[in-house]
Amino acid sequence: MNELLQFKTKLIEYLLMIVFITVGCGNQNDSFSWVDTIPKPWTLSESEFETYLPKFQERFPDYKDRIKALNLWRVGTPYGMFCLGEEAGKDTGPIIRNDSSDCTVHVLTTLAFAESFTWENARDAMVDIHYKMDENGEKKPTYQSRWHYTSDRLLNHERTENITSLLVPRNDLEAIEIELNRKQDGEEFLNLDWSSKEIIHFIPSSKINKKLLKKLPAVCGVAFVKRKYFKLGIVIAHEGYFIDNANIIHASSEFGKTMNVDFLEYYFHEDEPRFDGVMFYKLNPK
Numbered sequence: 001m002n003e004l005l006q007f008k009t010k011l012i013e014y015l016l017m018i019v020f021i022t023v024g025c026g027n028q029n030d031s032f033s034w035v036d037t038i039p040k041p042w043t044l045s046e047s048e049f050e051t052y053l054p055k056f057q058e059r060f061p062d063y064k065d066r067i068k069a070l071n072l073w074r075v076g077t078p079y080g081m082f083c084l085g086e087e088a089g090k091d092t093g094p095i096i097r098n099d100s101s102d103c104t105v106h107v108l109t110t111l112a113f114a115e116s117f118t119w120e121n122a123r124d125a126m127v128d129i130h131y132k133m134d135e136n137g138e139k140k141p142t143y144q145s146r147w148h149y150t151s152d153r154l155l156n157h158e159r160t161e162n163i164t165s166l167l168v169p170r171n172d173l174e175a176i177e178i179e180l181n182r183k184q185d186g187e188e189f190l191n192l193d194w195s196s197k198e199i200i201h202f203i204p205s206s207k208i209n210k211k212l213l214k215k216l217p218a219v220c221g222v223a224f225v226k227r228k229y230f231k232l233g234i235v236i237a238h239e240g241y242f243i244d245n246a247n248i249i250h251a252s253s254e255f256g257k258t259m260n261v262d263f264l265e266y267y268f269h270e271d272e273p274r275f276d277g278v279m280f281y282k283l284n285p286k
Contacts, residue, residue, distance in 0.1 A: 031059055035073040042077045042099045049098045050119040057117060063285045064219040066114045071241050071249040074110065077101050077258040079251055084109075084130075090143040096126040103239050104150060106251040106258055107221060110241070111159065115286060128286070129159055148190055149180050150223050150236035151200055154281050160221055161282040165201055167215050173201040174277060176225075182233040189233045200235055203280075205273035213245050213263065216280060222248060222263075225277040237275060
């Protein structure tokens with residue numbers, strides 16, 4: 001009799017555990033589906049947009065969950081190349097915006113929005129993320145001090161930390177020895193009075209598969225290497241967010257908007273790789 005009672009007790013505990021897990025997972029999915037119930041971000045004014053920032057903080061206290069939620073919300077944002085600037089000087093575009101993105105703008109503004117409660121917070125965060133420190137230890141928005149090169153940012157910016165070499169054996173990596181911003185003819189690609197000699201490792205297309213993707217954080221960054229750009233002093237041709245070990249959310253010039261698509265289907269278009277390799281990076285909150 002005691003054995004029967006113990007069995008029934010264990011059975012009830014097991015069933016309650018299943019219900020708890022199911023309800024918990026359902027609530028988690030519901031939390032992300034919330035972003036489909038609010039206005040599209042690119043339709044909102046700055047003042048309207050900022051009213052949602054505290055709601056993302058409240059609903060998604062975990063930093064990575066908040067990054068994912070913001071990414072999902074921003075799917076569909078119209079594409080606009082080189083749509084940010086310093087609001088003065090050489091490039092008078094806005095420091096931050098919500099109505100348009102190119103690939104890097106999508107990555108960086110999402111980071112800024114993820115740590116902000118107001119539009120002014122986000123603007124200040126964007127200055128911190130998008131610009132290098134000067135000789136006085138200050139970050140000022142100027143064309144010269146901007147992080148123009150994604151590969152430079154991955155190697156040297158604490159917020160987007162390169163994790164590529166941690167994912168595959170050393171022998172599976174390819175390396176490029178390059179002077180960033182220096183073309184083959186010796187001229188600068190951008191007029192920055194700056195270049196940087198680097199050895200940059202990346203994972204070639206032949207090593208990209210589901211097994212690799214499973215090693216990655218559930219939310220991280222991905223940058224795509226293009227060999228034909230090396231002669232220009234450039235390594236990275238595109239970047240975006242890698243989500244749930246399966247999808248890429250990125251601002252796509254091809255489709256004219258921010259897209260959420262299967263990573264492998266995107267990378268291997270009609271069985272041919274779009275790029276020559278990838279770098280992955282971890283997202284670190286301030």
